[in-house]
Amino acid sequence: MLGLSGFLAATLAFLLVWQYLKLRWLSRQYPPGPTPLPIIGGLWRLDFRMKQEMFTKIAKDYGNIFTLWVGHKPMVILNGYQAVKEAMYTHGEQLTGRPITPFVAATMKGRGILFASGHTWKQQRRFSMMTLRNLGLGKKSMEYQIQQEGQHLVESFVSEKGKPMDPTFFITCSVSNVISAVLFGHRFSYDDKTFQSLVQAIGFMFRFMPSPFRIAYDIFPRLMSYLPGPHQKAFGCLEFGHSKAKEEITNHKETRDPLDPQDFIDYYLDQIEKTKDDPNSTFDEDTLRQLIIDFFAAGTETSTTTLRWALLYMVAYPDVQEKLQKEIHTVLGPSHVICYEDRKKLPYSNAVLHEVQRYSNILLVGSFRECVEDINLLGYHIKKGTVVIPEVSSAMCDPEQWETPFQFNPNHFLDKDGHFFAREAYLPFSAGPRVCLGERIARTELFIFFTNIMRSFKIQLPEGVKHANTDPIYGGLVLLPRPYKICAVPY
Ligand code: HEM
Numbered sequence: 001m002l003g004l005s006g007f008l009a010a011t012l013a014f015l016l017v018w019q020y021l022k023l024r025w026l027s028r029q030y031p032p033g034p035t036p037l038p039i040i041g042g043l044w045r046l047d048f049r050m051k052q053e054m055f056t057k058i059a060k061d062y063g064n065i066f067t068l069w070v071g072h073k074p075m076v077i078l079n080g081y082q083a084v085k086e087a088m089y090t091h092g093e094q095l096t097g098r099p100i101t102p103f104v105a106a107t108m109k110g111r112g113i114l115f116a117s118g119h120t121w122k123q124q125r126r127f128s129m130m131t132l133r134n135l136g137l138g139k140k141s142m143e144y145q146i147q148q149e150g151q152h153l154v155e156s157f158v159s160e161k162g163k164p165m166d167p168t169f170f171i172t173c174s175v176s177n178v179i180s181a182v183l184f185g186h187r188f189s190y191d192d193k194t195f196q197s198l199v200q201a202i203g204f205m206f207r208f209m210p211s212p213f214r215i216a217y218d219i220f221p222r223l224m225s226y227l228p229g230p231h232q233k234a235f236g237c238l239e240f241g242h243s244k245a246k247e248e249i250t251n252h253k254e255t256r257d258p259l260d261p262q263d264f265i266d267y268y269l270d271q272i273e274k275t276k277d278d279p280n281s282t283f284d285e286d287t288l289r290q291l292i293i294d295f296f297a298a299g300t301e302t303s304t305t306t307l308r309w310a311l312l313y314m315v316a317y318p319d320v321q322e323k324l325q326k327e328i329h330t331v332l333g334p335s336h337v338i339c340y341e342d343r344k345k346l347p348y349s350n351a352v353l354h355e356v357q358r359y360s361n362i363l364l365v366g367s368f369r370e371c372v373e374d375i376n377l378l379g380y381h382i383k384k385g386t387v388v389i390p391e392v393s394s395a396m397c398d399p400e401q402w403e404t405p406f407q408f409n410p411n412h413f414l415d416k417d418g419h420f421f422a423r424e425a426y427l428p429f430s431a432g433p434r435v436c437l438g439e440r441i442a443r444t445e446l447f448i449f450f451t452n453i454m455r456s457f458k459i460q461l462p463e464g465v466k467h468a469n470t471d472p473i474y475g476g477l478v479l480l481p482r483p484y485k486i487c488a489v490p491y
Pocket of ligand 1: 113114115125179294295298299300302303306363367368428429430431433434436437438439441442
């Protein structure tokens with residue numbers, strides 16, 4: 001006779017075999033990929049230590065379009081520049097959806113921009129783009145705010161008097177302040193406790209998104225909602241973010257002049273007024289709160305991490321630092337107010353910054369998209385609702401596109417005469433209709449912050465530290481440098 005444990009074991013074995021056969025059957029409808037196993041799907045094939053080659057290795061076996069099952073969910077992955085280009089440019093419009101998992105549904109509720117799809121995404125994206133332009137995107141007025149913030153960043157480095165320091169805090173504050181000025185019309189002092197808590201809360205969300213607890217929540221949402229764990233903290237962080245956004249909105253409602261909007265919130269409140277009788281309008285205060293969080297989430301960790309890598313590479317490659325500083329000192333001199341246009345006079349510095357973004361390749365996984373209709377992609381029929389990941393980061397280390405894909409080499413962006421030239425496979429901001437909305441802001445702040453620091457300081461390793469470790473660590477959705485200290489010695 002089978003005891004209870006025997007019966008349970010037999011049932012479990014039966015369920016696993018049944019699930020295995022079901023996955024094998026289902027997988028025939030998708031491009032080939034690693035065999036999906038019950039519970040883990042095809043994750044067994046991932047080598048997380050080798051990020052940049054993580055998908056390339058699988059692509060060698062199955063081709064540049066393959067399916068990776070995450071649990072029982074298929075994800076179609078596109079690897080290499082040609083495949084990514086086909087998805088982003090030829091099928092860009094059909095791939096504008098974002099997958100809505102139970103966690104995303106419970107927290108973002110389809111609002112905002114980052115995790116929104118369809119009509120909401122279109123309306124919010126178009127309005128955000130237009131408002132950023134009204135606020136001076138690409139013009140001197142917004143650039144002036146970034147220059148001011150760049151100055152604060154330099155002053156905070158000066159205050160360290162060349163002693164060993166971790167620059168993360170100062171960089172995070174400066175980057176967040178650029179977004180604060182756009183959204184709220186004011187910046188925060190670096191030691192403002194609310195500001196720090198807001199930045200920390202949003203940073204936590206960023207790190208939490210790809211964590212095992214988030215995946216567990218997506219598989220067992222009901223069960224997980226009762227259990228303790230980091231997912232409960234994530235809910236708390238989001239609530240905190242919403243409450244701070246609400247305070248800002250309330251202050252704006254009391255003080256704004258509807259005839260003279262000053263910042264994103266002012267414009268948005270106007271838009272709510274204008275569209276209040278339109279049944280198709282997606283403009284309301286809840287969505288505004290989510291937009292505020294989305295801007296901070298999308299814009300803080302990304303730019304901060306890039307600048308942290310930039311400074312680390314400067315100590316790892318001192319010859320690059322020396323050449324770059326020579327160019328900045330010769331061309332600009334000590335008192336010129338650096339503007340984005342100056343990149344044209346600084347081909348080497350511009351190439352270095354591009355190479356920092358290419359080589360650090362900070363996104364752990366490319367953009368998550370969902371097909372909004374059936375498509376034919378690289379010879380495969382992909383059904384509406386399928387999750388597709390054009391791995392933009394694979395384009396940035398595609399051996400067919402780059403001379404030395406796995407080396408830090410600013411020459412990737414220089415011709416034989418030392419002139420800067422743009423490369424098609426350089427896609428740190430993604431591409432197509434869902435390309436990064438903050439690309440211009442990010443490019444401007446990266447250039448102005450970085451060149452200001454490099455003009456003012458020689459960046460060195462602390463005494464006794466022999467070499468800079470440039471191996472990345474996982475930081476949620478981005479690849480971070482290991483915590484490090486540098487000395488910013490004033491010139
Ligand atoms: C180095 C800095 C940055 C990098 C590398 C970066 C990269 C990206 C990438 C890869 C995406 C995904 C696009 C896709 O789905 O294909 C994205 C989306 C987005 N980014 Fe950025 N970003 C940066 C800075 C910023 C900044 C400063 C802001 C805001 C001020 C911002 C706002 C956004 C928004 C709102 C989206 C969502 C767009 C949408 O879903 O339609 N980003 N970014």
